[in-house]
Amino acid sequence: MADVGAGKPFDTAMLESLLEEMGDGAIAIDADGVIIWINKNYHKLLGISPDVDPRGWDIERLIPESRMKEVVRTGRSILIDIMNFDDQQFVVSRFPLKNAAGEIAGAIGFVLFDKVEPLAPLMEKFKVLGKRLSLAEQKLAEARKAKYSLANIVNRSPKVDKVKEQIRAVAQHDSPVLLRGETGTGKELFAHAIHSVSARRNGPFVAVNVAAIPEALLEAEFFGVAPGAYTGASDRQPEGKLALARGGTLFLDEVGDMPLSLQAKLLRVLEEKEFEPVGSNTIQPADVRIVAATSLDLEQMVAKGTFRRDFYYRLNVLKIEIPPLRDRLEDVPVLADFFLEEFAHRTGEPVRLMGDEAVQRLMRHSWPGNVRELRNVIERACILSKTPVLAAETLGELVPDTAVGPDQPIHLPSRKGGDLPAQIAALERQAIIEALQLCGGHKANVAKHLGISRSQLYDKLKRYHLS
Numbered sequence: 001m002a003d004v005g006a007g008k009p010f011d012t013a014m015l016e017s018l019l020e021e022m023g024d025g026a027i028a029i030d031a032d033g034v035i036i037w038i039n040k041n042y043h044k045l046l047g048i049s050p051d052v053d054p055r056g057w058d059i060e061r062l063i064p065e066s067r068m069k070e071v072v073r074t075g076r077s078i079l080i081d082i083m084n085f086d087d088q089q090f091v092v093s094r095f096p097l098k099n100a101a102g103e104i105a106g107a108i109g110f111v112l113f114d115k116v117e118p119l120a121p122l123m124e125k126f127k128v129l130g131k132r133l134s135l136a137e138q139k140l141a142e143a144r145k146a147k148y149s150l151a152n153i154v155n156r157s158p159k160v161d162k163v164k165e166q167i168r169a170v171a172q173h174d175s176p177v178l179l180r181g182e183t184g185t186g187k188e189l190f191a192h193a194i195h196s197v198s199a200r201r202n203g204p205f206v207a208v209n210v211a212a213i214p215e216a217l218l219e220a221e222f223f224g225v226a227p228g229a230y231t232g233a234s235d236r237q238p239e240g241k242l243a244l245a246r247g248g249t250l251f252l253d254e255v256g257d258m259p260l261s262l263q264a265k266l267l268r269v270l271e272e273k274e275f276e277p278v279g280s281n282t283i284q285p286a287d288v289r290i291v292a293a294t295s296l297d298l299e300q301m302v303a304k305g306t307f308r309r310d311f312y313y314r315l316n317v318l319k320i321e322i323p324p325l326r327d328r329l330e331d332v333p334v335l336a337d338f339f340l341e342e343f344a345h346r347t348g349e350p351v352r353l354m355g356d357e358a359v360q361r362l363m364r365h366s367w368p369g370n371v372r373e374l375r376n377v378i379e380r381a382c383i384l385s386k387t388p389v390l391a392a393e394t395l396g397e398l399v400p401d402t403a404v405g406p407d408q409p410i411h412l413p414s415r416k417g418g419d420l421p422a423q424i425a426a427l428e429r430q431a432i433i434e435a436l437q438l439c440g441g442h443k444a445n446v447a448k449h450l451g452i453s454r455s456q457l458y459d460k461l462k463r464y465h466l467s
Helices: 012-019 040-045 068-074 117-143 158-170 187-196 215-223 260-272 298-304 309-315 329-347 356-363 370-384 420-438 443-450 454-463
Strands: 026-030 035-038 078-085 088-098 104-113 177-180 205-209 249-253 289-294 318-321
Touching: 026 040, 026 068, 040 104, 068 088, 068 104, 158 187, 158 318, 177 187, 187 205, 187 249, 187 289, 215 260, 260 289, 260 309, 298 309, 329 356, 329 370, 329 454, 356 443, 356 454, 420 443, 420 454, 443 454
Parallel strands: 177 289, 177 318, 205 249, 249 289
Antiparallel strands: 026 035, 026 104, 078 088, 088 104
């Protein structure tokens, strides 16, 4: 298309000679969206009275659903589109017009077909594709929502109750959160819970495992790539995780494995709330809440220089420690029951039960792999055994028996001296030992004999090292 002189009206004589007889209709506007030319075919097609001249009108006054202003604003062509006008539908194309300086000076549109009936088969295919695209976008949006909430955190331990309280508190703010805990403690579950009770709950939840992405790809993964940023970069590069998480939460799992160069760039995101895609000079807002997690000793890494001190302090605004499973053994029975139900739901098999001795065996293990290890043990036990009740023998090869027996020495105050709470504790421990011996270690019978609940019994077994 010929350039248009800067600040000057179009040469209508030239346009008329080129476009008057082109297609079923053509129209042009200037940079302000004002009609500067319309050919006779379009004049007639729109049903405009012969004595009415729409030049000088705003394009949307004549055609309310016109997208010509969008072409001027974006500088991008709309090659094919369906435009509604009264009770008619037109297939149209629209293109930007530039002046000699390369600036957008207006736009021109053409009517390709004034009747869409002959295009019905094609339009039906477009409609089906549109529905599929809409469904795919809906599924993608669902996939980016938090999958878990506080209700999904199964526990009986007061330590985890305290973590839940911390989650409710930090969720009310947008400051970064750092989740600390050993591998397998379920840090991502707690990150989902933070998002689900925050003001960003309706936004996306985007998780990135930093350790799983090659270092060379990390920057593009986070910030995205501008079209043409490098050889082979297409015009439709996927968005980076910061753009995908806009309005929601970005979860950085294994943040301790992040290279120093990327830490510096994410520090700017945390402080300035903005970022630039790779190969772009355009600054984009970073409307995300950062939740990070690590099992590494970041303080030691900072001292060694393998983790940026400023990035560490910016991440560590709100810190939550996830306790290991060995420090909350009272959660083992309820977690085991949950995993048994989960396995049954996933496989369609009947729900298995856990025998008392099997529960004892689980309670005697130190769980170096934490909740993830427990889940794997339950799944393997369900696969290896077809009995409705899992016995201790089934777990024999899966869980080492590291019990502290009742007759092994334990450092408790003597019943003959000390304060009253210490003497009561010694008496309570002795009563539990006698009940264990009397009932052959059967936990349900021990709890019934002592007049306490099974959960209370487990609490006391742990407290007195009688697991």
